[in-house]
Amino acid sequence: MLLNIKNLHVSIDGKEIIKGLNFSVNKGEVHAIMGPNGTGKSTLAAAITGRAGYEITQGEIIYKGQVINDWSPDKRANEGVFLSFQYPIEIPGVSMTNFMRTAVNAKREYLSQSPISAKEFLKKMEEKKKLVQIQSKLTNRSVNEGFSGGEKKKNEIFQMAMLEPELAILDETDSGLDIDALRVVANGVNQLKSSENAFIVITHYQRLLDYIVPDFVHVMYNGRIVKSGGKKLAVELEEKGYEWIKEQFDD
Amino acid sequence: MTNPVKGKKVMEKINQTDYPLRKKFTEYFTKHAERLGRYDIPKVAKMRRDAMETFQKTGFPQKSMERWRNTDLKNIYASDLKIFDRETPYKKQLSEIFLCEVKGFDTHVLSVLNGSFYSPEEEKLTIDGSGVIVGSLSKAMQEYPELVGKYYGEIMQQTDGFKSLNMAMTTDGVFIYVPDNIEVEKTIQIINILNDPNLIINVRNLVILGKNAKLRLLHCDDSVNHHAGFINKVNEVFIDDNAELELYKLQNLNDETALLNQTAVHQSAGSRLKVNVFSLNGGMIRNEIFDLMNGQGAWSDVRGLYLMDQKQHVDNQVNIYHNVPHCDSNQLFKGILDNEATAVFNGYINVKRDAQQTNAFQRNSNILLTKTSRVDTMPHLEIYADDVKCSHGASVGQLDNEALFYLEQRGIPFADARMLLMYAFADAVINEITIDALRISIEDMVKRRLRGDLSICDRCVLHCSNPDQPVIFDIDMSKI
Numbered sequence: 001m002l003l004n005i006k007n008l009h010v011s012i013d014g015k016e017i018i019k020g021l022n023f024s025v026n027k028g029e030v031h032a033i034m035g036p037n038g039t040g041k042s043t044l045a046a047a048i049t050g051r052a053g054y055e056i057t058q059g060e061i062i063y064k065g066q067v068i069n070d071w072s073p074d075k076r077a078n079e080g081v082f083l084s085f086q087y088p089i090e091i092p093g094v095s096m097t098n099f100m101r102t103a104v105n106a107k108r109e110y111l112s113q114s115p116i117s118a119k120e121f122l123k124k125m126e127e128k129k130k131l132v133q134i135q136s137k138l139t140n141r142s143v144n145e146g147f148s149g150g151e152k153k154k155n156e157i158f159q160m161a162m163l164e165p166e167l168a169i170l171d172e173t174d175s176g177l178d179i180d181a182l183r184v185v186a187n188g189v190n191q192l193k194s195s196e197n198a199f200i201v202i203t204h205y206q207r208l209l210d211y212i213v214p215d216f217v218h219v220m221y222n223g224r225i226v227k228s229g230g231k232k233l234a235v236e237l238e239e240k241g242y243e244w245i246k247e248q249f250d251d
Numbered sequence: 252m253t254n255p256v257k258g259k260k261v262m263e264k265i266n267q268t269d270y271p272l273r274k275k276f277t278e279y280f281t282k283h284a285e286r287l288g289r290y291d292i293p294k295v296a297k298m299r300r301d302a303m304e305t306f307q308k309t310g311f312p313q314k315s316m317e318r319w320r321n322t323d324l325k326n327i328y329a330s331d332l333k334i335f336d337r338e339t340p341y342k343k344q345l346s347e348i349f350l351c352e353v354k355g356f357d358t359h360v361l362s363v364l365n366g367s368f369y370s371p372e373e374e375k376l377t378i379d380g381s382g383v384i385v386g387s388l389s390k391a392m393q394e395y396p397e398l399v400g401k402y403y404g405e406i407m408q409q410t411d412g413f414k415s416l417n418m419a420m421t422t423d424g425v426f427i428y429v430p431d432n433i434e435v436e437k438t439i440q441i442i443n444i445l446n447d448p449n450l451i452i453n454v455r456n457l458v459i460l461g462k463n464a465k466l467r468l469l470h471c472d473d474s475v476n477h478h479a480g481f482i483n484k485v486n487e488v489f490i491d492d493n494a495e496l497e498l499y500k501l502q503n504l505n506d507e508t509a510l511l512n513q514t515a516v517h518q519s520a521g522s523r524l525k526v527n528v529f530s531l532n533g534g535m536i537r538n539e540i541f542d543l544m545n546g547q548g549a550w551s552d553v554r555g556l557y558l559m560d561q562k563q564h565v566d567n568q569v570n571i572y573h574n575v576p577h578c579d580s581n582q583l584f585k586g587i588l589d590n591e592a593t594a595v596f597n598g599y600i601n602v603k604r605d606a607q608q609t610n611a612f613q614r615n616s617n618i619l620l621t622k623t624s625r626v627d628t629m630p631h632l633e634i635y636a637d638d639v640k641c642s643h644g645a646s647v648g649q650l651d652n653e654a655l656f657y658l659e660q661r662g663i664p665f666a667d668a669r670m671l672l673m674y675a676f677a678d679a680v681i682n683e684i685t686i687d688a689l690r691i692s693i694e695d696m697v698k699r700r701l702r703g704d705l706s707i708c709d710r711c712v713l714h715c716s717n718p719d720q721p722v723i724f725d726i727d728m729s730k731i
Binding site: 049085089102159 | 660667
């Protein structure tokens with residue numbers, strides 16, 4: 001099992017957001033997590049990636065057989081956990097190239113490997129840029145600075161391709177994307193999919209799941225996973241909305 | 252407001268803190284008037300006497316003055332500072348106390364030791380084939396009285412006691428003259444060193460660029476020991492029509508040293524001025540820049556980067572005077588403050604009534620790493636023309652936690668992520684350095700400074716005591 005979450009409780013500023021969540025992911029699988037706003041989907045992503053301020057009050061996150069509750073965010077990242085941000089951050093003054101090179105080398109250092117050579121790095125950049133049809137001029141700019149919404153999301157997938165994670169979490173990657181950009185992003189993800197990695201796709205809509213086809217669909221509500229099923233569940237949710245879930249599971 | 256009578260009493264009490272030091276200078280001036288004015292041309296001799304009179308009236312600036320509200324020097328006034336008084340020239344080889352080398356950067360070095368021009372060969376002025384004159388200001392006054400007399404004291408106004416004191420007490424400094432149409436290829440580097448404990452020095456530099464002349468000047472203020480000291484420096488710069496000056500100021504001083512660096516620049520028509528001030532360490536640093544745009548089509552870009560920690564204090568006072576139409580000015584100052592460090596930025600833009608078609612921009616950004624660090628930033632615009640584009644902006648903030656997490660999520664450890672963000676913040680100033688070797692050297696110093704590895708060194712900061720020490724976190728800023 002790649003990821004196994006047992007009875008997870010997460011609080012922000014003392015307020016419990018995730019209230020006893022169980023969830024597991026195997027290599028080679030794509031899991032979709034759906035659900036209405038404010039049910040803790042992004043909090044789950046933050047807890048898995050180790051963001052400060054998200055306090056695990058109970059339960060365990062087990063990744064590749066180890067409890068990672070106390071691991072720093074960079075350690076988790078270098079062990080293969082990647083988050084495609086819902087709102088990618090602009091970092092003026094840090095060029096994309098330097099950012100990626102620093103990140104790639106941080107991982108190599110973590111794995112006790114020597115730094116990547118300039119030539120090898122450039123080759124890799126060129127190759128991965130094609131994957132999401134990212135323009136060369138973007139990688140010469142500062143990280144996400146002045147990027148359009150679509151470019152920012154493509155850039156997340158580009159970074160994912162560069163860092164080759166084992167567990168990738170896509171947090172509302174489809175929001176703010178037009179249909180063409182959505183196809184490009186989904187196509188990038190599909191090419192990165194293998195039997196050695198897994199994806200957690202957080203989304204409101206079934207639209208993205210037409211392109212990134214999930215093996216499992218989970219519905220999150222009020223800090224828990226309340227319903228799981230196959231890809232047909234997503235279609236059902238699209239048709240019926242979330243009201244029936246709310247009615248069924250409201251405390 | 253408080254009771255005016257009470258207020259007055261407090262003021263008098265404050266004013267007395269500088270009394271012992273004032274007295275010291277007044278007595279010295281009376282006793283050694285002849286020695287001070289030994290090389291004076293008549294004009295300078297008169298200026299010197301008048302300035303002393305003014306100084307006796309005004310004394311040193313006090314916190315009650317608007318421009319000195321956030322920089323308090325009363326502890327310095329109260330400390331036991333000695334006026335430098337050495338009759339005989341310094342015999343030691345300067346290289347024994349100080350060496351300054353930047354890899355791959357060949358400069359023409361001019362040294363000022365304890366306020367006097369230092370020349371190992373006793374040869375105090377050099378003229379090259381193209382007529383460029385460099386050397387001691389006092390020597391220049393003797394050999395080129397008309398040239399020096401035309402500019403000396405004409406550019407810097409005596410707006411406070413320090414400038415008057417400098418005029419009254421200074422005996423030497425650097426003189427640079429670049430004739431019309433001459434581009435000086437080699438960068439000229441002025442190194443200002445204090446070598447005796449508890450000194451207060453008054454040093455003065457004069458730089459003249461003829462029409463279409465071009466010069467790059469690097470001005471370093473360094474400590475070579477941990478003694479306390481006070482440098483009261485005045486730089487006067489004249490840039491004639493279409494001439495171009497790039498001025499880099501590099502300040503790395505110990506925590507006990509105070510530096511008052513006052514620069515006034517006259518810009519004629521079509522001239523260009525680029526200033527980059529790097530304040531890396533210093534107990535108290537105050538940079539005052541007066542940019543007088545007196546000719547149409549003048550252009551200036553004044554930038555600064557300050558990285559202060561402990562109880563260090565830096566104060567940047569930038570004053571741009573748009574006296575004529577069609578001039579452009581830009582100011583950008585950025586600072587990172589740690590521990591209990593404090594900073595002041597005062598950006599003043601004055602656009603005269605007839606100075607139409609002026610573009611004047613100003614920005615000051617700060618990152619405070621601790622709750623105990625502090626910055627006072629004050630934009631001050633006086634615009635009397637109606638067809639101008641002016642803007643100002645200031646920001647004070649912390650490192651962006653969102654950005655920190657973003658970098659960490661990509662595998663970059665927290666300490667490195669923090670460094671990367673701080674470095675990125677500073678890059679807008681560093682990137683403006685057009686001399687590659689100097690930029691690489693300053694990049695390296697800034698990285699070390701941000702990591703906490705750079706302190707004042709036994710030798711020049713540009714060639715820090717351990718030049719071979721590996722840079723652990725090396726961001727390659729070259730665009731690959």
